[in-house]
Amino acid sequence: MKSRLFLMLCVPAVACAKQEPPPGTHPDRQAPRVVETYPSYGEAVPGFEGDAWIQFDEPLMNPRNIERTLLASPAGRYEVMPGRTRIRVRPEDGWLDGVVYYFALPAGIADLLRNRTAAPIELLFSTGTDVSPTLVKGHAYDRVTGRGSQGARLLFLSEDSVPYTAVSDTGGVFRLPGLPYGDYRAIAFIDQNRDFEYQDEFEPGDVVPFELTDELATASVDLWMLPADSTPPVLASVEVLDSLTVRLTFDDPLDPESSLADAVIRIQAEPGDRTWTVVDIVVGRPVEPVVVPDSIGVDAAPAVPVPQPTGLSRRPAQSFVTVTVAEPLVAGTYRVEASGMPNLRGLVGGGDANVDYVPPPPPTEVDLDDDAAADKSEDMP
16 A cells, blocks of 8 residues: 555655756756758769658757758748658659759757757758859949948849859858859849849949869859949039038949049039039048158157958948038139039049038137137146
8 A cells, every 4th residue: 555655655756756867967068069961962963852851869948940040042032841850851842853962050049948059050051063162152242332242132143044152241241062063153232022033223333254264163253242323424413511521422322533634613603603623522521641740859740541440352332522621712603513423333423513602700819818828728727
C-alpha cells in the first residue's frame, strides 16, 4: 500500500517538472549551427527536384518574415518552409535546368533560447554543370547623396537571360558567388514595384558591363544610380544671400563634377540695363578655404582643414548653384537668367526669374556701443 501511494505522488511531480540543464552544466549560449545542406554547397545536381534545405543542430525559434529577408538568385518567387530544425526552400515555378542557385538566410536565425546567428548562411548549387569559382562584388551608390544605397536590387544579365540577382546591404555592398563565365551587364536599381525588372523611365538605376573568365574570376563593380529623369533642369527660384552672393535653385539635382564651361548666368537690374559681372559659379556650396595665419606666433593656432562629410566617395549632387558677383548688389529688383546648367544625366537647361534685394540696415549707434563694450570686456584680465 505504501509503494502505491509513493508512485501516485511521484507521477504528477515528474509531469510538472521543468526541463532545465543538469546541475553543474553551463547554459547554452551558442547560436544554432549548420550541420548539413542539401544539395551540398557548390554541388552540381542536374535535373534537381524537391526542396533544398539547411539542417541545424538544434530546434529553431520560428523565424518570422523569412521569405521577405531571404536573398535568392535567380530573381523570382520562392517558398520558405521553416521546420523544427530544418529550413526548406523551393521556387514557386519549379527548378530550372542548367542554372546556378544561391540562397542566403539572413543573420539572426535563433534557437529556443534566443541565441542568434551572427552572419548570413549560404547555400549554392547548380542544376547543370559544375559551379564556377567566380565572385562579383561591389557597391550600389545613390548618385544624389553620394552614399551607399541600402536595398538596391542588382541584376546580372548575360546572353542566356537568366536574371541572377543580389541585394545591397546597409552600406550599399553586394556580392554573388558562382556566376557562370561570360559577359554581363550589371544593373543596380530601386525596385519600386518589386517586379525584379528595371524600368528606367521611373526607377533610379545604373548599368555597368563586366566579364568573368578563367583568368578574371572576380569582378568588382561600382554602380551609381541616377534619378529617373528625361527633362533638362529648369530654374525654379532665385535668392540673394548677401550683396555678393546669389543662389539659383533648379528642379533637378545638378552634376557637381561638371566643369560648367558652357554655363552662363546673367544678373541685370530691372528696369535698366546695368549688368553685374559673375566671377564664380559653384554647384552647391563653395568649398571653404583653409585659414592660414599670416604669421605663426606662440599663441597662434595651427590651420585646421574644414571638416568634410564622411562615407562619401563622390560629391553629393545639389539642386542649386552659388553665384558670386564682382560688385555688391544695390537695393532693387533683378532679372536673373541661366543657361548651360547640366543635371546628372547630362541634360542641359536653365531659365529666368526675378528677385528683389533689400540690403540689411546699417548698424545703429547702440549696436556700435555694444560691440565696443564687448571688445573692451574681452581685453580685461
